[in-house]
Amino acid sequence: MRFYLTTAIDYCNGKPHLGTAYEKVTADVLARAHRARGRDVRFLMGNDEHAIKIEQAARDRGLEPIAWCDQMEALFRETWDALGCSYDVFIRTTEPRHHRAVQEFLRRIKDGGDLYLGSYEGWFCTGCEAFKKPEELTDERCPDHVSLVPKWLKEENWFFRLSKYRDPLLAHFKDNPTFVQPDFRRNELVAFLERGLEDVSISRRTTWGVPFPFDSEAKVYVWFDALINYATGAGFATDDKEFATWWPADLHIVGKDITRFHGIQWPAMLLAAGLPLPRRIFGHGYVNALGSRLSKSAGSKVDPKDLADHVTADALRYYLCREAAYGADLEWSDERLYARANSDLANSLGNLLSRATAMVHKWFGGTVSADISNSPLVEEARVAIARVEAAVDLCALQEVASIPMELVAKANLHVDQKAPWALAKDPARREELAYVLTEIIHLTFIAGSLLLPIMPTKMGELIRRLTGSAPLGHGDWVNLGTRFIAKDRVLEQGTPLFPRIEPPTSET
Numbered sequence: 251m252r253f254y255l256t257t258a259i260d261y262c263n264g265k266p267h268l269g270t271a272y273e274k275v276t277a278d279v280l281a282r283a284h285r286a287r288g289r290d291v292r293f294l295m296g297n298d299e300h301a302i303k304i305e306q307a308a309r310d311r312g313l314e315p316i317a318w319c320d321q322m323e324a325l326f327r328e329t330w331d332a333l334g335c336s337y338d339v340f341i342r343t344t345e346p347r348h349h350r351a352v353q354e355f356l357r358r359i360k361d362g363g364d365l366y367l368g369s370y371e372g373w374f375c376t377g378c379e380a381f382k383k384p385e386e387l388t389d390e391r392c393p394d395h396v397s398l399v400p401k402w403l404k405e406e407n408w409f410f411r412l413s414k415y416r417d418p419l420l421a422h423f424k425d426n427p428t429f430v431q432p433d434f435r436r437n438e439l440v441a442f443l444e445r446g447l448e449d450v451s452i453s454r455r456t457t458w459g460v461p462f463p464f465d466s467e468a469k470v471y472v473w474f475d476a477l478i479n480y481a482t483g484a485g486f487a488t489d490d491k492e493f494a495t496w497w498p499a500d501l502h503i504v505g506k507d508i509t510r511f512h513g514i515q516w517p518a519m520l521l522a523a524g525l526p527l528p529r530r531i532f533g534h535g536y537v538n539a540l541g542s543r544l545s546k547s548a549g550s551k552v553d554p555k556d557l558a559d560h561v562t563a564d565a566l567r568y569y570l571c572r573e574a575a576y577g578a579d580l581e582w583s584d585e586r587l588y589a590r591a592n593s594d595l596a597n598s599l600g601n602l603l604s605r606a607t608a609m610v611h612k613w614f615g616g617t618v619s620a621d622i623s624n625s626p627l628v629e630e631a632r633v634a635i636a637r638v639e640a641a642v643d644l645c646a647l648q649e650v651a652s653i654p655m656e657l658v659a660k661a662n663l664h665v666d667q668k669a670p671w672a673l674a675k676d677p678a679r680r681e682e683l684a685y686v687l688t689e690i691i692h693l694t695f696i697a698g699s700l701l702l703p704i705m706p707t708k709m710g711e712l713i714r715r716l717t718g719s720a721p722l723g724h725g726d727w728v729n730l731g732t733r734f735i736a737k738d739r740v741l742e743q744g745t746p747l748f749p750r751i752e753p754p755t756s757e758t
């Protein structure tokens with residue numbers, strides 16, 4: 251079974267920040283989880299390069315836009331690699347394959363009768379790269395870009411007949427209740443659709459953008475061009491076989507601010523081009539990190555790479571998944587990050603691994619394997635696996651993080667209740683001791699396997715110490731509940747998996 255997952259592509263006028271990192275990391279956790287379930291995953295990320303503000307950022311530095319975009323691609327990839335993002339395809343909208351896809355897409359929409367030439371005038375916010383209705387301005391400024399003066403622009407433009415798609419989209423929302431998630435975002439979009447849709451301008455008279463196939467003066471409006479990247483990334487207009495394999499997308503992960511574009515404009519474009527709609531669109535919340543003191547970079551923006559260097563990518567990934575319900579905003583707290591890293595990871599999980607392997611070494615020379623198939627804890631582990639898989643289907647990442655930690659807590663409690671050190675004193679209870687230690691190792695292994703998508707490096711190490719081999723990266727959850735540590739396996743002891751981390755003592 252295949253699974254095609256995408257994130258939004260990012261404007262590369264500035265460095266990646268914590269908000270974009272949140273989206274990439276959480277999408278990566280889902281990509282890895284689907285791989286763990288044995289699915290063939292295509293995970294698409296990339297950069298959105300045709301915005302006027304990117305051209306501006308380049309010119310401000312005396313660079314050609316494409317040279318700037320090349321530099322930014324390297325920077326973005328470096329950041330995503332440092333955070334452990336396992337994208338399969340990194341797309342750039344300046345690539346020839348994308349230009350080709352956009353132009354083919356436009357031809358199809360035009361052939362279907364949904365493109366027409368019209369004129370448009372109005373206030374244009376260069377921050378949003380969008381025309382604003384007078385009622386959307388406050389004191390003649392865009393509320394999101396108060397430092398920019400909107401310009402009055404009049405353009406002869408190509409229009410997309412979006413209005414035609416109100417009813418088909420309402421019907422699609424009705425027939426597919428999980429098309430847009432979470433539910434409250436879906437309801438916002440349905441309410442928006444019910445008010446009616448207006449046609450939208452999709453061309454600009456600029457130099458930076460995808461050229462219109464049938465109008466040499468026009469470039470494709472950046473939003474329209476950007477949305478098509480999801481089709482390009484699946485092979486649209488370049489490889490029909492590939493496209494037939496991967497389209498439609500199973501899941502688009504996007505920020506809450508652009509859920510409407512993805513839930514309304516994009517499906518309408520696909521309908522107009524005669525293409526199937528994505529199966530699900532999930533709108534995540536923001537990371538509100540203004541109060542953070544952790545950033546070494548200028549201003550209040552947190553550099554995700556700095557942060558990963560400091561607390562490890564895995565601890566950061568765990569915090570981002572565990573701290574807030576996915577779909578709601580995450581209120582960043584340095585204290586909570588350190589609390590999660592030290593209490594959940596170092597004290598509970600790391601300590602469980604250390605003491606479990608230490609006990610097996612102390613009393614069994616490093617290898618223990620009782621038949622625990624009738625243990626209630628084995629059954630509980632199976633239930634946890636099923637719950638995590640269900641949470642993955644719902645993009646409920648907080649549960650994907652918390653359910654395995656319940657197993658960790660259970661294993662630690664089991665150690666305390668069974669007191670292996672007391673059992674070890676009585677040679678008559680040696681079998682019981684082996685049974686208890688096998689249960690504990692098993693729970694540690696299952697919890698570690700379930701946390702693998704969130705913490706690929708640390709959990710890879712945990713699994714290696716217990717099983718002798720690294721995780722496969724594909725199919726690691728297949729039949730997981732019936733996998734046990736091999737009988738003759740000498741467990742590896744090592745340094746603490748999660749050394750305690752301390753907040754920086756002084757920060758400017």
Ligand SMILES: [Zn+2]
Pocket residue numbers: 375376377378379392393394395
């Ligand atoms: Zn604006």
